[in-house]
Amino acid sequence: MSRSARLFDLLQILRRHRGTVSGAVLAEESGVSLRTIRRDVLTLQAMGADIDAEAGVGYVLRPGFVLPPLSFTEEELHALVVGAEWVARQTDPQLAHAVSNALAKINGVLAPNMREALDDTSFYVGPTQRYVSTGFDLALYRQALREQRKMRITCMNQDGGTVELIIWPIMLGFEGTRRSVAGWCEAEATFRIFYEKYIVGAELAVDRYTRNRRTLVKEWRASDEYPCASSKVVLIADASRN
Missing domain, CATH: 1.10.10.10 (Winged helix-like DNA-binding domain superfamily/Winged helix DNA-binding domain)
Incomplete structure (x- = not known):
């Protein structure tokens, strides 16, 4: 090297x-x-x-230091292409547009001999058929994460009715075809995972939660409620209905 x-x-x-x-x-x-x-x-x-x-x-x-362009490796560019294809097909239109802009910016600073790798057509990421909930607008949840805004969500419960909860969204989840939001549930005073399939309505609250979102993520990961730390995965609805 x-x-x-x-x-x-x-x-x-x-x-x-x-x-x-x-x-x-x-x-x-x-x-x-x-x-x-x-x-x-x-x-x-x-x-x-x-x-x-x-x-x-x-x-x-410390942030802020940028070296003169040294170029990406071909595999790094391929990884960016595949990742961009996935984002474009699996998330919302705003993120799809953003990733397209990001690739255009990268292409603008690449050495000419590396641009072919960015335009490589060797990969195909197909769309995935999944359940789409009217209460799961990714752009809305991403805004809540950025602004540390509380959300009022309406979820189906085990009896087939609905329950309204105030949550502090801290992380979005993409597991295969399932989408979810993790957050602090004010009613139960604990971290919960809420799956798209059971969310029938959501809106931003005026209030912001005062705790730092990154700190809350660390606390969740260190707790028994975090899926990787425990065999218990908390759902808002009966697991047998998945």
Whole structure:
């Protein structure tokens, strides 16, 4: 691997970790020695990268530093194409338009010899037939996430009736053909997963929840209510009706 490619990979690792990461972790992920990591960090700092280094703690890359274009690999471009196709077919029109714009911006800065990979027609992501609820407007839920707005949702219950709940949306879920929203339920004072199939109505509330959404996500992931932390997956309706 060339030195320029190694420096670029190190930057990508620092960006991926976002917070402070130890030199030992950087060395392991880069496949180089700790001494090389220290030397490469000094090189990047000399190039203008805002990397804070603290002995015995690690390194953190402050946002805002952009290297001159080094180009994507062909596989990275293929991954972007497949991801863009999935977003365009599986989400809402606003996100489909956004991903199309993003690819156009990337194409504008690519080296000419790499543009063919971005226009590759080797992949096809087909549409998926799924249940579509009138109460699950993805754009509305994404607005709630961005603005940390509470939502008033109406869901079917186990008796076939409906129940109205106030939730703090913190994450959207895409599981195969199923869509869901995870959030803090004020009525039950716990985190819940609400599936599209059972949501018959939703609207933004005026109030915003004051807790930070990212903090709430971390708390949910650390709790027993998080699906990966427990065999219990909470549904708003009887699981036998899935």
